[in-house]
Amino acid sequence: MEIPSQTAPSEGHILRRPALQTQVGTALVVPLPPGFKESFFSAGGVPIHYLEGPCNGPPLLLLHGTARDWNSFSVLLPQLSLRFHVFLPDLRGHGASGHVPCAYRVSQFADDICEFVRRVVPPDPALFGHSLGGIVALSIAARCGVSAVIVGDSMISPKNLTSSIYHTIFVQLRDLLVQGGSQEHIAHGIGKFQLQLPGIDELVAIAELPGNTPSVLLEWARSALQTDTDVLTMAVEGSAYDQWRPESILPQISCPVLLLQGNPELDALLTDFDVEAAKRLLACVEHIKFPLLGHALFMQRPDPVLTAITGFLDRHLCKSSAATD
Structure with a gap:
């Protein structure tokens, strides 16, 4: 498969690792889950690597966190792929996707995935984003047609990091x-x-x-x-969140949103304060807190998180389908 070329913006110097700019799709590969295939999509010249599961239901897009990739969702895939048409992109700068130095703002991740949603994924997908992937999912929902969003212990307020x-x-x-x-x-x-x-x-x-x-x-x-x-x-300098403005972005989201919160005393990022703020800003929101889980959520205990995800999607995707019949 031919991988599209990419261009890097000429921005200021940032500390970089020596001789470890991995070529797209070559290093540290893990086996594909059964029934999944992989491909690349060019988002404005940036190669975005993604996996696609069998078409067993409505489309569901999974978005990973910082310094992770599609494989962070591996424990959920056997069950989710039986009921949904699952898509798992690696965000730019992660996994086998292309690197674009100094271009890793939330808005830029969302630009890529919005284009992916419009050109590759079937209409009106549901989104589940963990950590960084959660605020990327919210950014996408404010711009693209999506059916539902699940936010997995994401940092709504950047200052919390x-x-x-x-x-x-x-x-x-x-x-x-x-x-x-x-x-x-x-x-x-x-x-x-x-x-x-x-x-x-x-x-x-x-x-x-x-x-x-x-x-x-x-x-x-x-x-x-x-x-x-x-x-x-x-992320640590804060420039990744330059254009992330929850007070203006969240009110633009009309689809139902589920907030999954770990226990802040067990390293969870989504605070009680942010949950209350999100409830005020979002038009349709539900909230589940897992007192025994930290930020990793499903990576610690997949079953309760899977139950929350499928229950929420069953309720709201069925409503959406009935409304369009």
Whole structure:
């Protein structure tokens, strides 16, 4: 398959990793899920890699978080692909999609995926975005025709990142990637990241936290190694959110929205304050809080999150279908 060329804007210097600008579609590949195929789509010259599942129902687009890729949703795919026509793009600068230095604003991610929705995905898809993918999904819903949006513990207010452990994680991860190394080396380094957790005086290493097994850290390292370090730099410096204005964007969304919130005391990014703000700004919104889950949500326990997703989509997609009959 021929991959479209891409152009990079000439913006200011940002710290970058040495000799690790991965060519599109070549490195650290994981097997495709059964029944899925992969392809590339050119969004304004940027190659966007995506997976497409079997046509088993209405279209559902899944959008991953920072320094992740389509494979972060792997635990949900066996069930979702039985009931939906699933699409999983890698956002620009992530996975096997193209890198565009200094061009990783939320609005630019949304530009790519809006074009993808208009030209590739069947009409009126539902969107589920985790973390970064959630605010990208909201940005898309304000501009494109979508049937429903599910937001997975996303940071509605950008200022929340600077006070969260993820600001520290992104800084340490960026610096680790700049130094370079194998997947195993990066996984070991991630496990040694020191975090200040609520209610705990001493710093805690990521590898010591429940669920962060060696295989989990290796998968995190795999996706991180395919991420342009500019993505992380723009996130920690705040420029990624320059045009993200929830107070003006959210009122433009007319479709139903489900907010999935983890427990802020367990590293979740979506705060109670932001939930209340979103409820005021959105026309049709539901909210589910998972007190035993952190920011990773379905990566920790897929079953309750899957139940929430399918229940919400069953209610609202059925209503939408009935209204058009």
